[in-house]
Amino acid sequence: MRRLITGAFLMFIAVAIAAGAAIAAASTLSFAELYEKGSDPSAKTKALTGSEVEIVGYMAPPLKAQATFFVLTKMPMAVCPFCDSTLDWPTDIVLIKTSSIVDPTPFNFPIKVVGKLEVGFEKDPETGFVSFLRLTDAVFERL
Numbered sequence: 001m002r003r004l005i006t007g008a009f010l011m012f013i014a015v016a017i018a019a020g021a022a023i024a025a026a027s028t029l030s031f032a033e034l035y036e037k038g039s040d041p042s043a044k045t046k047a048l049t050g051s052e053v054e055i056v057g058y059m060a061p062p063l064k065a066q067a068t069f070f071v072l073t074k075m076p077m078a079v080c081p082f083c084d085s086t087l088d089w090p091t092d093i094v095l096i097k098t099s100s101i102v103d104p105t106p107f108n109f110p111i112k113v114v115g116k117l118e119v120g121f122e123k124d125p126e127t128g129f130v131s132f133l134r135l136t137d138a139v140f141e142r143l
Contacts, residue, residue, distance in 0.1 A: 026054040026114045031074040031092055034133060041119050045133070053117045053135065055094060056143065059105045063127065069097045072135075076108040095131035096138045105142050113140040 027048055036042045041049075060071040061078065074092040096113055105111055115138030123130045 026052040029053045029055050029117070031055070031057065031094075034094075039132070041133075045117070045119060048117050049119045051117060052114060054112060054114045055135065056110055056112050057094070058107055058109070059102075059111055059140075060093070061107055062102065062104050063129065066101050068099070068101055069095060069124075069127075069129075070102050070104070072096050072111075072113055078107060095129065095134040096140070097134060097136045098138050098140075105140075110143045111140045112143055113138050115139070 057072040072094045115135030118134040
């Protein structure tokens, strides 16, 4: 029994270290660096497309319970900035897609998110949510 507990503990530590390493190895991208003119992606954003990036921001309140995504905002927001068309996509939010159900963080606590950067308009077939910038396979931690 003791070996089983020790093995489980070591597995937990290994997973935590791997997640920390993923967060530490990513290129940093700030909200100010996302766009150049209006809604045109910056040269840095274009260069990092497809790469692991780290962005610090705030988790907007979830659009639905048991979701595997959330919206990252530049400033704390008490309500989610849900967008239903490409015409009103704000330049200060990023869609975050995770591989597991998101445990919401209070909207006024900063978080660090790491994931693969995707650029270009995409409409989620399940929710209808339209996004321009996304981090996929993302992990996050409260700061």
